[in-house]
Structure formats: C-alpha cells, structure tokens
Amino acid sequence: MLHYLKKHSRPFLSWHLLLVGLLVLNTSCNDAKKKDTAVTAVTTPTKKPNILILLTDQWRAQATGYAGDPNVKTPNLDRLASESINFTNAVSGTPVCTPFRAALLTGQLPLTTGVFMNDVQLNPDALSMAEIFSEYDYHTGYIGKWHLDGHGRLQNVPPGERRQGFEFWNGNECTHNYNHSVYYDNDNPERKIWEQYDTFDQTDAALHYINDRKAIEDPFLMIVSYGTPHGPYHTAPKSYRDRFNPEDIKLRPNVPEKSQKRAKKELSGYYAHITAIDDMIGKITQQLKDDGQWDNTIILFTSDHGDLLGSHGELKKQQPYDESIRVPMLLKLPANKKIAPSINKTVVNSEDILPTLLGLTDIAIPSTIEGTDFSPNILNNEELDNAALIRSIQPFGSWNRNRGGREYRGLRTPRYTYTRDLNGPWLLFDNQEDPYQETNLIGNEKYATIQSELDTQLTQRLKTNKDEFLPGPEYVKKWGYTVDKTGTVPYTE
Template sequence: MEKQLIWLLFILGACSIISCNEKEKERKTRINKPPNIVFVLADQWRAQAVGYAGNSSVKTPNIDSLASESIVFHNAVAVLPVCAPWRGSFISGQYPLTHGLFYNDKPFRTETLTIGEILKKEGYQTGYIGKWHLNGHPRGTHPFSGRDQPVPKERREGFDYWKVREVGHNYNNSFYFDENDQRHEWEGYDAFTQTDSAISFIQKNADQPFLLVLSWGPPHAPYHTAPAEFRELYVPDEIQLRDNVPEHLRDSARQVMADYYAHCTALDKALGDLRQAIHAEGIDDNTIFVFTSEHGDMLFSKGVLKKQRPWDESIKVPMLIHYPDLLGMESFAVQDPINTPDILPTLLGLSGLEIPESVEGRDFSQALIQKQELGNEAALIMLPVPFHQWSFQNGGREYRGVRTKKYTYVKDLLGPWLLYDNEMDPFQMHNLVDLPAFEQLRNHLDRLLSEKLEATGDKFLPADEYMKQWNYLYDRDDSLRAENYLEIGR
C-alpha cells in the first residue's frame, strides 16, 4: 500500500512537472509571438471624467478595474485638442504642422506612413471600426460634405477590416460603410454594436497578430443621447462640479455633466464587454490594450464648452496601457507628460518593432517596462488655426505652450499669455504670467517651449500663413476676426 501511494505521488508530481513545462512552453511561445494591439479611442472624454482619477460622480467600474492592472498616465496631453489633428498625430507619430492636419475636415496626406501600414507590413491583420475623420473633403466643397461619404480604399491607411463613417454624432441607429463601400446601419446605440463588431474581429483573428482600432463617437456632444438606462443612473443635483464652473452656469452644467457621464458609463460597459471577449480568447496577456481619448471637453469650466483651448479640461485625456506579458499586472502611475505623437513609437517599442524615421514622437517603452518615469519634462500643445466652435470671432487665438507635470505655460502671438501652477491651482484660476515673482519660472518654461518649437520646425506664424502653405480654405466665417482679437480676454 505504501509503495502504491509513493508511486501515485510520483505520477502526480511528474504530471505536475509536465503541466508546468507545458504552461511555460505556452508562455514562451506567446511571448515570442508579436503582441496584438487593441486601441480603444473615445471622442472628447476628458481626463477628469473617470473614477480612478478621483471623480466620485462618474461611474466607470470597468475602466477603474483596467487602471488597477495598467500603466496609468496622469498627464496624457493632446498635442492639438481637436478631432482630426489628434488623429493625424496618432496614426503617424508626427506633429500637426508636419502631417498637415491642424484643421478639421481637411484631407490627410496618403504618403504619410501610418500605424496601419507599418503593422500590416509586419504581417498584422488590421481593422478599424467607428469614426475616422481623416478623409476630409475636396477643396472648395462644403466643409462637411465628406462626412457622410465612404472613404476610398486607397485612403484607409493600411486598415483592411473596415466598418467606418468619416464623421457622425447621431449615436442611435447611425450608419457606416464596409470594405466595399456598402452602407449599413448600426443597430441601437452605435458604440455597443461597434464593440460587437470589434469582438467578432478579435474572435476571427485570435490566432494571428492583429491591430484593431475601435473609435467610439461619444461622449462627444450631443450629450443627452445615451441610452435611457444609463441616463437614469445620474441625478443632476448630485453631480459635483469643478470649482472653475461659474456660479450662474452651475445648474446647466450639472444637467450637461449628468448626460455626459451617462455616455461615459455606457462606454465603460462596452469596454468591459470587449475585455471579457479578449480574456475568453486567451490572448489578454499578449495583447497591448490601450484606452484613451483624442481630447477633452471644457463642460462649462471657465464658462465654456468643447475643446481647442489650452486648459486642462481640454488638453488632458485619460490614457491606460495594459500589456501583462511585458508590463505585468501591477498598476504603475506615470506623472511625466506624454504627448499624442509619442503613442505610435511607444506602441512600436513595446511590440519590438523598428520605428520609422518619419516618426517625430518619442518611444517611452523602455521606461514603461522598467516602471520608471518617462524623463520627459514637457509636452507641446498648440493651436495653429482657431476654427469652428473657437473661431476668431468666438475668442479663438493662435497659441503654443507646454504642459509639464506641474505647470502650464502658453504664448499667443503677442507673447506670454498663461502660466499656472497646476498643483497649487488645479482649476487654473490664477494666471501667474505677469507676476514678477514667477519671472524665472516663466523664462525657464519659455526656453522649454522654444526648444520644442525648434525641434519640430515650428516658427509660430499667424494662422493665415499655415492656411496658405497647405492650400486650405477657411470654413464658412472662420477667417473673420476683429483687429484686436488677441487682446480680447487678456
């Protein structure tokens, strides 16, 4: 009996060793396989609108759970906080004045090398679902004429699986075009069915490396169009507002915030479904999962809505990178700023791929692997040409600036305009730019900005010069301005 027991223990031990060896073999095989990339992009989701950032009003349990297992970027900065320019910088790793998209609805240059083309050449299956906003419209046609048209195959920048609409903000029963330019309807709230399409793509490609970009339209306005079940989660009177929302706008702001947060919670549900599907396929460990947004939304902070402006509600976005095989499962907070053009080279670095010479952003993959700060003091922010909601007539102005982990410094064409200590003044209510006590700090940040501009070949010219250089036309009345437009609001 004793011999039988010893023999049984020996067999169990051997099986355990074989099992461990098989698991280790599987792990090494998975690590040696190029990682998948799932890039989830929301539109106009500001950095402050997530639970993990300390917001107790918004409900984002799935995103908060992801943050607990991810690299968390607390100062992810949108280089030019508006739709098409951000997208151009993301897919190319270039700054807006290099790739030429510094104004919505202009055509992205097809000769620019993109993430889809790079990874497709490396053998990746490539898919794009949702909002594109890179095709633009022909010169001289209505500024929004391209938004409801299919994107030609030669302008899809390396993406093969294609369920895309150029631009649309009707999130219920909206439409898209497929690979053959056939029009289809997204049933119900489109972020949910777009996520279903993403899950289908993942299931079909789980055995080979793939790149998938899932680009949701919300929480971009209209704010009140989230499904009723999510709007019912929020009572406007219970919403906590930021201190920089003017008193006379606070009731309106609470209603808008409640509707905005309803979109956020609906998208959080979709993100949870997507992550569950990735886990079910057994590919979570070898998948680089990114969640971020292209820019924020002022949402009545400083009394205004939307984006383009240099304040944190506009320029800062949530950003998480989850990649267990290389980055582990322990959350790590990054305080150094990371900029939009840095995303592509960092993803390529994490994937072990060569970074093309055309890329201007920095690869921070080694710092992330070693769980270190990025060593990046400042991120460049810019607005070469104000347009649409923040046109010259609406107070828009050309600006360049830097956002460090502590300070914001911005110049317009007249000179230094804004300086904030964001640790002491998180709502950016006290402009220090003209105070003698901060002259040394201002000069230091001005040098940082000058270095950024020199490195990117940016001469900080008036808007008209860039419009002429790229042969663009202003949309509608965007070119109109008062002679003293720069002095308004100073």
C-alpha cells in the same frame, strides 16, 4: 514587403532586413558547428502581442471613477486601470479631433502633416500605423469614427490608400447621430446604419473581430473608435440617462455661476455616454480573457481630446486648460513584460503613442516619426520630468475668433502649463498648487524664474520643430485650405 518598400522606402527597413540576414547566416553557421552535439536546445519564438486601441471622443481625463470624479462610476475602466500604467499627464497636443487622429496614425506633428483643423484629409501617402504593423504580419482593423478623409462626413472612405493601410473596416468618416449612425462594411460601398446606439454595435463588431482572430497565429492591431461622449450629450439610451439627475451633479470649482446650470445639464448626459462606454469596455476585456488573448494583448485606452463643459466658463475643446488638453490614458501590457501596474506622471503627447507602441513590440521606428518612444522608460518603471508641446495653429469652429479663439503655443509639464499667444506670454499655471487653474501667474514675481525657463524651453522646442509660430491664416494658405468667415473648413454630409 516589396509594395511597402516601393511606397515608403526608409533606411530603417533596409538595415532591418540586413540585420535579419546576418542573424540567419550566423545561426546557420552555429548550427553547422553544433551538428554533432547530442542535445540541441529548441526555442519557440514568442508571438508578438495583439494591440487594441480603445479611442473615445472628447473624454476628459478627470471624468472617470479611478480619476476621482464624484459623479460617475466606471468599474470596468477602474479594473483596467488597476492592471495598467495610468499616464495621468497624457495630453492631446492639438486638442481637437482630426489633428489628434493624424498624430496617432503617423507619429507626426500637425505642421508636418498639415492636419491642424477638422475636416481636412490626411495625405494618403503618409506612412501610417497600419502600414508599419502590417509589414510585421499584423492584421489591421478599424471600427467607428475616422475623421481623416475630408470628403464629406457621411461619405464612404473607399478601400485603398485613403484607409491608410487598414484591412478590416467597419468605419464612418464622422457622425454624431449615435442612434442612426452611418458606417461602411469592408469592401461594400453601400451605406449602412448601425441598428442600435452605435457604441453597442461597434462593440459587438469588435467582439466578433477578436473572436475570429483567436485561432489565427498572426497578431492583430485593432482601433475601436467611439464617437461618444462627444455631444449631443443627451442621446445615450434612456436607461443610462436616467442614472444622472442634473441637480445632483457636483461641478468642478472652476465652473463660474453663470455656467453652472448648463454645465449640470450637459454633464448629466455626458456621464450617461461614459457609463455606456464603460460597460462596453467591460465586454471587450472579458472577451479577451475568455478567448485566452488577454495576457498577450496590449490595450491602450485614451481619447482624442477633452471637454471643458463649463470650466472657466468655456465649452468643448481647443483651449489650453487641462479639461481640454488632458486625456485619459491607460496602457495594459502583456504578461510577459512583467511590468507592475502603476501611476506614471510622464507627459505623453499624441504623436508619442505610435513610436511607443512600436518600441513595446520591438519594431524599428521609421525616420518619418517625430514623437518620442517612451517604451524604455515604461519597461524600466521610470517617470520623466518632461514637457509636451500644446498648440492652436488656427482657431476655428466652436472656438473661432468670434468666440475668443486665438493661436497659441505652449508646454505642459508634470507641474506647469505655460502658453504664449501671438502677443507674448498668455497663461501660466502651477497645476500642483492650483489644480483647477484658477490663478494666471504670468507676471507674478514669485514665478518669474519659472516663466523665463519655460519660455526659453518653448522657444527652443519651436526652433527644433521649425515652427515659426505664424498667424493661422498663413498656414491655411500654405496648405491650400478653403475656410469660411470664421476660419473653419466647411464640411458636407
């Protein structure tokens, strides 16, 4: 605790320790008064729940059996959904890899951390998820894709502050070579290669970790971070690829004719990766049940962003369309919470995950965290008609300016998506009446009041967050990043 206080002195910890001291003192006094009582009630403290985060890469919310995708079967996820709260409006507020991961670990906004593009480093001094939970006797572990270090995609993230407090480590910075996948094992600086398709080996590592922890009193926080179903799409094992014929793929109605052939081909591989992950999730959930850890484990299944895959004639991520920003999010709670599985339309954003997990485990939320704690709403079975901020701070990579990329700020509510770019209002969709977002309602008289209300709300949110909505290069300059001619941070292997 002293090391933690020295590095991250926070008022909430001081008050927490004072409160614990007062409670102990009060308990001692009460015990003294009851000294002569014949029968003394003894209570056993409830063990804090394990937390298992199953994180995938580029998995859009629409692409599961339980979400109604006609092409893919995900029986294990469907089963998990039947035992979970399904947040159908979960979003990735900055829909690209590194910014999501920084928000997940810190509960902070991208203009606070400076992590608004890929291949930049999250400040090692940031107060992270692993550091917070470890101070409450959680053992912490990380398996798979990290993408927060910025020192080269195949390089080791050495033990210490650059691992942001995680103890157990079978991680890699970033690779998409899933059949020759680099990783580093705990304190060993030697580069290793997973022997199989890495989704399989990372799952086995998670199974060993879970099994090793079953007889240990302290709870665990484990993130299993898969690199798939991110492209390259046709690299899942052949037995999975053979299940999907491109000609049989049913496309979303918003895929234009010019994009359909490519979309069908890529989706056939995308679904192969998804099916493989679904099988692995089945193995992990079964292990938890076999080990007797299921009832006392929180499981969060989600993704860092979605994938357009031809919708709106576009590819990959960063854009404000639902295929890009909406992610699957299932939250399975411990049995003692006695919360029935449900579908919840509250809009949950990337930075909301950490404070909500802290709330669900009765851990005080540090003042550094900017996300919203939805645990009271979850425990009261409430839905909120709220709004999440979505943004592109600096377009880059697959959506750089040469490919139509632009800065935007916007809101995603349970019903509407509203964005404006540097020139003013850009997109407005009524997602209830137009679920495939095919009709832009900017300037539509029928929606003039809605547009005005959302614009006012967006202005207020930006003001609250001290977001001046400047051109991307201003933020690149502020944070001292080096970018190439497309505005992308170059990376090395």
